[in-house]
Amino acid sequence: MIIASRESALALWQAEHVAERLRALYPAMRVRILGMTTQGDQILDSPLSKIGGKGLFVKELETAMAEGRAHIAVHSIKDVPMNLPEGFQLAAIGEREDPRDAFVSGTYASLDALPAGARVGTSSLRRECQLRARFPQLIVEPLRGNVQTRLRKLDEGQYDAIILAAAGLKRLGLGARIRNEISPEQSLPAVGQGALGIECLAGREDLVALLAPLNHSATADCVRAERAMSRTLGGSCQVPLGGYAQIADGVLNLRGFVAEIDGSRIISGSVSGPCQDAERLGCQLADQLLALGAGAILAALSA
C-alpha cells in the first residue's frame, strides 16, 4: 500500500498515523509513504484565497494515484475541495481531533487580553471575519506556511498572536503552545477541521473495504453535513464561511455562517436532524443562509 502525502510535518504525521493503523489491521501488508511537494506548499507569498485555493494541496497527490504511483492519499479533509475531480472518491473519514481554533501567543493569554492595535496573524478569511466582528480594534495580518513556519514567524515577533487549528498543533505534539482553545461560539471552525480524509480512485471498492475500519462514522456524518453546506454555497477558500456539526443522542446539529470579510455582517444559522440525513441537513442550512441574504455576499466575493 503506497500512501501519497504532502511533505509538511503535519501531513506526514497524518499519513504515518494511517500507515500504522493499516499495519496493525493487516500485519502482512507492506505500507510505505510517498512524500510529495504540492503547488500549495510552493506558492507561499500569496494568501490561499488569492491563488485558487484548496485544489492546490491535493492535485499532485491525485496525479500520483491516477498514474499508479500511489494507492491512496491522506489529507486534512479541510484542504480537500468540496467537489472532487472526476475519477476520485473519498474512501474513509478518520476520527476528528479537536475541531477548534487555537490562540497562540508568547505574550498574551487570550484574545481578550490583546491591546488595541495588536497584530494577529491568520490568512483564513473565516478566522479574519470572526475576529474583526468581535475585536475591531485588532489588526489582522496575513500568515501563511506550514504549522512550524507560522510558529517561527510568531516567535520572531512578526505578530503578537496567531490563530491556528488546535488539531494540527496537538498532532505535532505542540499542544503546549496553545494558550487557549477558542470555543465554536466565538470562532466557528472550518468545514472538516480536525478530521482526516483518505482519497482513492473511483471504483476502487477493494480499497474502500480495506479502509472501512479507519472510517469513523460519526465524524463522517458530521463532515458530510458540513461539506454539503459548503458545496451548496459554492464554498471555497475565497469565501469567509464556517460550518461545524456535532452529534448527540443520534441527532446531528449543524451550525454555519457566511460573512463579509470585514465582519460587518455575519449570516448564521443551524439545523438539526437524524444523522442519516447529513447531506440533506447541510443543503437545508445552506438554503436557510441563502434565504437570509448569503447569496449577495457570495456574489460580491466572486465578482
Ligand SMILES: NCc1[nH]cc(CCC(=O)O)c1CC(=O)O
Ligand atoms: N489550512 C492548512 C491546514 N490544513 C489542516 C490544518 C490543521 C489540521 C486540521 O484542521 O485537520 C491546517 C493548519 C491550520 O489551519 O492551522
